[in-house]
Amino acid sequence: xxxQDLANRFRSVSIIGLGKNTGKTFTFNYLLRESRRLGLSxxxxxxxxxxxxxxxxxxxxxxxxxxxxxxxxxxxxxxxxxxxxDYExxxxxxxxxxxxxxxxxxxxxxxxxxxxxxxxxxxxxxLQEKLEPFPHDLLLVDGAFxxxxxxxxxxxxxxxxxxGTEAAWDREDLLGRLKLQWQLLTLSALDNxxxxxxxxxIPNDAKLVVxxxxxxxxIIYHSDSPGTGGSWPTYTEQGIYTxxxxxxxxxxxxxxxxxxxVPTSLTLLVPDATHLFLSRRSxxxxxxxxxxxxxxxxxxxxxxxxxxxxxxxxxxEPLSLLQDVGRVVEPVPCYDLNLGLRYVAKEDADxxxxx
Amino acid sequence: MQFLTADTRGxxxxxxxxxxxxxxSALGRSLHRQAEAFLPAQKGQxxxxxxxxxxxxxxxxxxxxxxxxxxxxxxxxxxxTDCINRSLTDxxxxxxxxxxxxxxxxxxxxxxxxxxxxGWGGVLPAxxxxxxxxxxxxxxxxxxxxxxxxxxxxxxxxxxxxxxxxALEDKLTQRRKQVEDHVFQAVGRVxxxxxxxxxxxxxxxxxAVLENIPQLxxxxxxxxxxxxxxxLDESARELQRELRAVRAEEEQRKARVRERxxxxxxxxxxxxxxxxxxxxxxxxxxxxxxxxxxxxxxxPNLRDDGVVSIYQGRHLLLEEDVTGRGLAYTPIxxxxxxxxxxxxxxxxxxxxxxxxxxxxxxxMAQFGLLVPAEKLEFSPRTFIAARxxxxxxxKGLSSFAGEIAFIREVVRVSDQPGLIxxxxxxxxxxxxxxxxxxxxxxxxxxxxxxxxLVTTHYPALAQLEGMGQLRIRGLDHARLAEMWSEDTELDLxxxxxxxxxxxxxxxxxxxxxxxxxxxxxxxxxxxxxxLRAQELVKRGAEHx
Numbered sequence: 001x002x003x004q005d006l007a008n009r010f011r012s013v014s015i016i017g018l019g020k021n022t023g024k025t026f027t028f029n030y031l032l033r034e035s036r037r038l039g040l041s042x043x044x045x046x047x048x049x050x051x052x053x054x055x056x057x058x059x060x061x062x063x064x065x066x067x068x069x070x071x072x073x074x075x076x077x078x079x080x081x082x083x084x085x086d087y088e089x090x091x092x093x094x095x096x097x098x099x100x101x102x103x104x105x106x107x108x109x110x111x112x113x114x115x116x117x118x119x120x121x122x123x124x125x126x127l128q129e130k131l132e133p134f135p136h137d138l139l140l141v142d143g144a145f146x147x148x149x150x151x152x153x154x155x156x157x158x159x160x161x162x163x164g165t166e167a168a169w170d171r172e173d174l175l176g177r178l179k180l181q182w183q184l185l186t187l188s189a190l191d192n193x194x195x196x197x198x199x200x201x202i203p204n205d206a207k208l209v210v211x212x213x214x215x216x217x218x219i220i221y222h223s224d225s226p227g228t229g230g231s232w233p234t235y236t237e238q239g240i241y242t243x244x245x246x247x248x249x250x251x252x253x254x255x256x257x258x259x260x261x262v263p264t265s266l267t268l269l270v271p272d273a274t275h276l277f278l279s280r281r282s283x284x285x286x287x288x289x290x291x292x293x294x295x296x297x298x299x300x301x302x303x304x305x306x307x308x309x310x311x312x313x314x315x316x317e318p319l320s321l322l323q324d325v326g327r328v329v330e331p332v333p334c335y336d337l338n339l340g341l342r343y344v345a346k347e348d349a350d351x352x353x354x355x
Numbered sequence: 356m357q358f359l360t361a362d363t364r365g366x367x368x369x370x371x372x373x374x375x376x377x378x379x380s381a382l383g384r385s386l387h388r389q390a391e392a393f394l395p396a397q398k399g400q401x402x403x404x405x406x407x408x409x410x411x412x413x414x415x416x417x418x419x420x421x422x423x424x425x426x427x428x429x430x431x432x433x434x435x436t437d438c439i440n441r442s443l444t445d446x447x448x449x450x451x452x453x454x455x456x457x458x459x460x461x462x463x464x465x466x467x468x469x470x471x472x473x474g475w476g477g478v479l480p481a482x483x484x485x486x487x488x489x490x491x492x493x494x495x496x497x498x499x500x501x502x503x504x505x506x507x508x509x510x511x512x513x514x515x516x517x518x519x520x521x522a523l524e525d526k527l528t529q530r531r532k533q534v535e536d537h538v539f540q541a542v543g544r545v546x547x548x549x550x551x552x553x554x555x556x557x558x559x560x561x562x563a564v565l566e567n568i569p570q571l572x573x574x575x576x577x578x579x580x581x582x583x584x585x586x587l588d589e590s591a592r593e594l595q596r597e598l599r600a601v602r603a604e605e606e607q608r609k610a611r612v613r614e615r616x617x618x619x620x621x622x623x624x625x626x627x628x629x630x631x632x633x634x635x636x637x638x639x640x641x642x643x644x645x646x647x648x649x650x651x652x653x654x655p656n657l658r659d660d661g662v663v664s665i666y667q668g669r670h671l672l673l674e675e676d677v678t679g680r681g682l683a684y685t686p687i688x689x690x691x692x693x694x695x696x697x698x699x700x701x702x703x704x705x706x707x708x709x710x711x712x713x714x715x716x717x718x719m720a721q722f723g724l725l726v727p728a729e730k731l732e733f734s735p736r737t738f739i740a741a742r743x744x745x746x747x748x749x750k751g752l753s754s755f756a757g758e759i760a761f762i763r764e765v766v767r768v769s770d771q772p773g774l775i776x777x778x779x780x781x782x783x784x785x786x787x788x789x790x791x792x793x794x795x796x797x798x799x800x801x802x803x804x805x806x807x808l809v810t811t812h813y814p815a816l817a818q819l820e821g822m823g824q825l826r827i828r829g830l831d832h833a834r835l836a837e838m839w840s841e842d843t844e845l846d847l848x849x850x851x852x853x854x855x856x857x858x859x860x861x862x863x864x865x866x867x868x869x870x871x872x873x874x875x876x877x878x879x880x881x882x883x884x885x886l887r888a889q890e891l892v893k894r895g896a897e898h899x
Contacts, residue, residue, distance in 0.1 A: 031546070033546060081450075084606065088502050088504035089453075089454035092451060094433075100451070101451065110524045133731075297478060339547075339553050340545075340547075341555060342555075
């Protein structure tokens with residue numbers, strides 16, 4: 001079972017999606033059912049939307065999650081008050097949301113509750129610290145589809161990516177988006193201890209740092225107004241350069257930071273894949289110009305799930321979707337949890353296994 | 356006039372110093388943000404505050420970790436003001452509210468114990484009453500647990516109702532579990548949703564097995580999958596109806612308990628607010644004491660004669676800056692009386708630093724802090740107003756206009772015992788008229804209640820009688836000659852080493868001593884220009 005595999009290896013799992021309605025909450029609920037079957041004690045929360053009662057993207061009421069006795073729930077206080085759940089308040093987190101402070105409770109019976117947890121990565125990290133004194137096998141974090149929830153993988157031990165036809169009905173388009181996201185999510189980590197040590201010493205308010213070898217050569221601060229960050233370093237052909245961007249790397253920022261004359265060895269470095277918001281075109285430019293893209297910390301992905309249902313076009317053929325997605329993400333396991341199928345690569349032809 | 360305007364705060368570095376005081380609770384941070392200076396009418400409270408700080412910071416200097424436990428407890432103090440306020444309205448408090456109040460009372464109880472252990476009970480403005488009755492009311496049936504639960508013991512019927520609910524939930528869960536177990540054993544599947552199981556049409560074997568499970572019903576078929584739904588019989592529906600009814604009854608009982616507990620909170624409103632107030636005070640006090648201990652602060656002494664006396668006073672930010680550059684920092688010694696005192700001396704001799712130091716030390720003292728000095732004696736001021744040249748003032752006419760606005764304002768309040776710090780008075784205009792305005796202003800302020808400390812380069816002002824005069828000793832030419840050989844260049848470091856930054860009182864009107872040409876040289880001005888300037892200075896001296 002997927003939940004068993006996760007609980008054996010990790011303490012926290014986030015679920016992110018390739019788009020809205022791609023099956024994140026379905027995956028989340030499925031993992032809860034598996035966990036219950038296995039007798040695992042779980043803590044549950046969500047990330048991404050700031051305590052809205054309605055999903056700000058779809059406009060639908062946020063779904064209630066079935067909660068079982070003993071389960072730990074992290075959600076906004078007003079949602080608990082409105083639920084029929086009998087619960088024991090274990091801790092108040094001090095993290096505020098529009099629906100009240102996020103509190104940690106233990107369910108004392110069966111019930112249903114709406115989850116509205118932290119709104120960003122930093123809050124999720126704080127929440128995990130507050131959760132520490134309360135024993136649990138696995139923390140499951142349901143992600144909303146927005147930028148902030150995409151930061152969840154950086155704050156959890158592992159991640160599940162939900163891919164659905166709602167993101168793109170056209171298969172080529174869908175796989176193109178998946179490949180781009182996959183390329184970003186699976187970027188390799190920098191393997192240069194000296195440079196890593198050097199990065200630890202850079203000031204917190206640095207917006208961008210250019211290293212020549214392992215030495216910081218030029219720093220632009222957040223407080224620098226445009227054009228006042230001093231002149232850019234002169235790149236020499238033999239030099240080994242690394243540009244470290246501690247914040248978000250977007251297409252716009254990339255256009256600004258990429259030198260016109262790229263030296264022989266140039267690496268663009270970000271803290272982790274959740275800081276990358278680059279288009280296919282930008283990635284192609286980097287490849288074309290021989291620029292390598294790396295992360296400080298690799299995001300761990302345990303599994304990919306597929307959802308063939310599209311609100312506009314109906315249901316896609318599930319087996320072919322599983323195979324198409326499975327081929328892209330291999331060797332990471334790919335599931336259609338609804339049908340209980342897992343993609344298995346075979347030498348002659350792809351296949352699915354019934355679980 | 357406000358005791359310390361935002362502008363003066365910034366100019367003196369008080370904002371930066373104040374930001375280094377870091378309470379750990381929301382209550383302490385709120386007091387820190389809202390803190391105001393102690394004014395002359397609050398002398399008694401000011402002395403009490405210094406005494407508390409002196410007691411705690413002396414312990415902290417001996418053992419910097421003495422209050423770690425106390426601070427950890429304070430960091431857990433929740434601000435339950437909103438809960439208390441809501442208890443006084445028609446609304447009923449939630450379990451999360453009760454948890455927060457219970458937490459406050461548990462932490463308050465532990466803090467009281469820790470204060471007793473440290474022997475610091477006396478630092479509080481009033482005894483800490485930790486409302487044990489309220490804590491008991493919020494702990495019914497929960498032992499010594501930190502969590503909050505509306506336990507069965509809160510209501511005689513609650514245990515009975517819950518027991519019914521558990522039985523019903525268990526029955527329903529067991530029924531479902533039987534089917535789930537059956538399905539899992541038969542086909543190794545977990546339900547796709549709460550009530551449904553979808554199977555690919557390609558998996559006819561599983562479909563056949565599921566069709567033979569009586570508790571499942573084939574509910575939907577698409578070209579790709581077959582769905583089976585959990586069959587809900589009449590007895591299961593009846594169980595669900597019963598469960599809903601029992602839950603509603605449980606909610607009603609719990610609502611009554613919550614109402615009762617809300618009433619307890621409302622009744623004890625004043626005592627609870629007092630706890631918040633004392634814990635906030637304690638947190639803020641400890642944060643100040645930690646700061647004072649870290650900067651070697653001493654307790655100031657109050658005087659009634661309006662005199663300010665500073666011995667070895669240090670401006671913490673300037674000291675950090677100077678020592679950070681590997682240079683020696685010179686603390687200041689001075690005595691100031693009501694009326695005007697002039698400070699003269701060379702550029703870069705530390706005149707502005709004197710103003711900043713006097714202003715900062717008095718501001719710190721009146722905000723209830725111990726001060727970084729060997730000794731500070733003073734009478735509390737009603738305001739501190741500073742206009743320093745180092746501050747980011749606009750140039751030209753607007754700078755002059757700003758200075759005039761400042762002077763107009765301080766003249767308006769010159770009947771109060773304030774502290775006025777004026778750097779390079781009227782320097783932003785032509786020297787003749789500037790000196791005239793400066794003289795007129797000083798004559799107006801002299802003899803008035805405020806202490807007015809003014810720096811100037813105007814020779815005419817140094818000739819004025821009836822005003823206090825202090826002088827930066829300036830360049831020690833003998834020392835400079837000793838260090839400055841033909842092999843060495845005069846640079847700023849050498850200049851700094853040869854400069855005597857100490858202040859000395861000047862008894863008689865005197866001629867200003869500049870050392871400006873030397874400074875210009877140290878700052879790298881062209882040699883020919885320096886020679887010419889020296890020649891002109893010499894000629895000026897010869898012609899009187």
